[in-house]
Amino acid sequence: MLELRSVHKNFGGLQAVHDVSFSVAPGSIKAVIGPNGAGKTTLFNLISGNLNVSSGSILFQGREIQGLKPHTIAALGMARTFQNINLFHGMTALESVMVGRHVRSRAGFLAGMLRTPATRKEEREIREKSMELLRLLEIEEFADVEATSLAFGQQRAVEMARALATEPKLLLLDEPAAGLNIYETAEVGRLITRIRDMGITVLLVEHDMSLVMDISDEIVVLSFGCKIAEDVPAAIQQNPEVIKIYLGEDEEVMV
Amino acid sequence: MRDSKLLKIALLIGLVIGIQALTTVTGTQYYLTQLTMSAYYALLVIGLAVVMGYAGQISLGHAGFFAIGGYLSAALTTHNLVALQANPVIHGLGNLGMLVSGQDIYGEPLLVVAPWAACIIAVCMAAIIALAIGIPVLKLKGHYLAMATLGFSIIIYRIGLATEYFGEADGISEVPGFTLLPAIGSFGPISVSGDFGLRVENYYVAWGLLIIGLWLLLNLIDSRVGRALRAIHGSEEAAEAVGINTAGFKLKVFVLSAVYAAFAGVFLTHYNGGIGPSEASVMKSVRYVALVAVGGMANVWGTLVMGVGLSFLSLRGVFGTYDDAVFGAILIVVMLFAPNGILSMNVKALFAGRRTTDEHR
Numbered sequence: 146m147l148e149l150r151s152v153h154k155n156f157g158g159l160q161a162v163h164d165v166s167f168s169v170a171p172g173s174i175k176a177v178i179g180p181n182g183a184g185k186t187t188l189f190n191l192i193s194g195n196l197n198v199s200s201g202s203i204l205f206q207g208r209e210i211q212g213l214k215p216h217t218i219a220a221l222g223m224a225r226t227f228q229n230i231n232l233f234h235g236m237t238a239l240e241s242v243m244v245g246r247h248v249r250s251r252a253g254f255l256a257g258m259l260r261t262p263a264t265r266k267e268e269r270e271i272r273e274k275s276m277e278l279l280r281l282l283e284i285e286e287f288a289d290v291e292a293t294s295l296a297f298g299q300q301r302a303v304e305m306a307r308a309l310a311t312e313p314k315l316l317l318l319d320e321p322a323a324g325l326n327i328y329e330t331a332e333v334g335r336l337i338t339r340i341r342d343m344g345i346t347v348l349l350v351e352h353d354m355s356l357v358m359d360i361s362d363e364i365v366v367l368s369f370g371c372k373i374a375e376d377v378p379a380a381i382q383q384n385p386e387v388i389k390i391y392l393g394e395d396e397e398v399m400v
Numbered sequence: 401m402r403d404s405k406l407l408k409i410a411l412l413i414g415l416v417i418g419i420q421a422l423t424t425v426t427g428t429q430y431y432l433t434q435l436t437m438s439a440y441y442a443l444l445v446i447g448l449a450v451v452m453g454y455a456g457q458i459s460l461g462h463a464g465f466f467a468i469g470g471y472l473s474a475a476l477t478t479h480n481l482v483a484l485q486a487n488p489v490i491h492g493l494g495n496l497g498m499l500v501s502g503q504d505i506y507g508e509p510l511l512v513v514a515p516w517a518a519c520i521i522a523v524c525m526a527a528i529i530a531l532a533i534g535i536p537v538l539k540l541k542g543h544y545l546a547m548a549t550l551g552f553s554i555i556i557y558r559i560g561l562a563t564e565y566f567g568e569a570d571g572i573s574e575v576p577g578f579t580l581l582p583a584i585g586s587f588g589p590i591s592v593s594g595d596f597g598l599r600v601e602n603y604y605v606a607w608g609l610l611i612i613g614l615w616l617l618l619n620l621i622d623s624r625v626g627r628a629l630r631a632i633h634g635s636e637e638a639a640e641a642v643g644i645n646t647a648g649f650k651l652k653v654f655v656l657s658a659v660y661a662a663f664a665g666v667f668l669t670h671y672n673g674g675i676g677p678s679e680a681s682v683m684k685s686v687r688y689v690a691l692v693a694v695g696g697m698a699n700v701w702g703t704l705v706m707g708v709g710l711s712f713l714s715l716r717g718v719f720g721t722y723d724d725a726v727f728g729a730i731l732i733v734v735m736l737f738a739p740n741g742i743l744s745m746n747v748k749a750l751f752a753g754r755r756t757t758d759e760h761r
Contacts, residue, residue: 219640236631252624259616259619
């Protein structure tokens with residue numbers, strides 16, 4: 146599904162990402178973990194096209210996507226959420242999700258201005274599909290509420306519904322549990338598993354270890370921009386390198 | 401939402417007919433002239449409202465696009481091409497039926513471009529120039545469009561002033577009427593011209609065009625494209641992430657608004673029978689921005705009301721020699737006290753010492 150080959154990213158003299166390679170198998174949940182400043186979000190921004198790599202290549206479904214614009218990559222079937230929630234001001238929850246249908250609908254300027262029958266039909270489909278997603282995320286009661294005025298957890302849900310509305314093959318989640326309590330986090334975990342079961346591959350960055358260990362099929366560990374481990378959760382928990390960066394040396398506590 | 405849109409348009413049509421009837425009854429038909437001109441200016445400003453309110457870009461070049469429409473259409477329909485008849489391009493235009501021949505006031509043969517062809521050429525030229533400005537500039541984030549269009553506006557103004565073809569400081573006069581529909585039986589012809597006998601007819605042509613323009617824009621705002629534009633205004637990063645080509649949409653909406661401005665320029669020039677360099681001046685562009693601001697930015701209806709109302713007062717000479725100063729002052733006052741436009745101003749909050757904020761947009 147996704148393959149990173151020796152990806153480097155330098156900001157001036159700073160090596161934010163250094164020689165990172167890994168791949169994400171179709172239908173799996175893969176997590177990227179690491180201490181603050183390890184380069185996780187930078188890595189995400191490289192994959193989604195918000196940043197360009199300094200060297201290396203990124204393949205999505207076998208196609209080189211490095212250098213493409215974010216909107217082109219999104220149209221190829223990659224959606225994302227943001228660490229700091231990024232909703233559209235002044236739009237209701239439903240409208241926000243309807244925007245997500247953009248790449249799966251066609252009406253352009255002329256069709257929109259003339260309100261052709263085909264456009265009206267498409268609009269109805271967009272609305273229905275978006276409502277379905279609000280129901281899936283259990284926020285349909287907030288459909289007509291301005292999205293930015295919702296509670297934090299609900300805003301995250303709107304963002305996720307918007308990403309799902311693009312019908313992605315790969316979903317990038319940047320800290321989906323940040324700012325959520327343990328019940329909401331468990332809820333998000335179940336949701337991500339359900340998304341995977343719908344056939345969508347998931348790549349997430351997350352700090353919450355219990356969530357990551359629970360749902361991930363595989364985990365990549367980054368530290369100071371370098372990949373230091375890649376394995377199944379059980380093995381990552383035993384990995385001395387990982388324990389060292391998270392807990393310091395000579396500790397016998399498990400992550 | 402859609403029903404209320406159609407209802408509002410129906411009310412507007414009723415109002416337009418009512419005002420015409422009222423001027424006939426009261427013998428004040430001279431108001432129709434300014435109302436006709438105001439409608440054309442309003443056509444320009446509602447197009448600009450979508451650029452400013454939805455794509456979040458400021459253009460200080462819309463007087464320039466208006467002038468491109470007006471000047472080109474005026475020049476093409478007035479300059480005699482008899483001497484160039486042998487030129488293959490002119491010959492080709494003639495074969496396409498895009499030229500009309502006749503006699504000038506001295507009985508000499510006259511050959512000019514037909515108004516409909518001149519209109520198409522002028523509007524296409526405005527669209528091409530908007531593309532040429534927009535493609536490099538709209539890839540950048542921030543208000544670079546305001547800078548670029550300001551420069552463009554000054555260039556157009558200077559070209560008008562300095563080019564003999566465009567009449568220099570005098571502009572172009574004696575622009576012929578623009579026949580929209582030929583006579584069918586006892587009905588018609590319908591023609592855009594300042595002829596006194598055609599005053600009522602021209603009032604309806606202008607308002608008809610404005611209402612069609614309004615209806616198209618309102619549809620656009622309610623559509624997938626409108627949602628994308630609002631998304632871009634909300635967050636460009638998130639809009640890109642769902643596959644919206646932000647630079648592409650900003651460019652298209654900018655070109656669309658330039659087309660609106662050029663149409664307004666063409667029609668008003670044929671109505672007035674001429675155009676002068678003041679129509680291209682930067683102060684006109686500032687005036688259009690002020691009208692959009694006072695109308696409430698992302699509020700096409702508010703912009704329409706303010707565009708017609710203030711243009712009408714200005715054309716009636718109510719502001720006297722302070723005309724430009726009034727629009728400058730309006731811009732300042734709106735930005736300070738009513739960033740969402742006069743019509744959505746929260747009067748109570750103002751008196752309570754609080755200001756309406758962006759959050760309510």
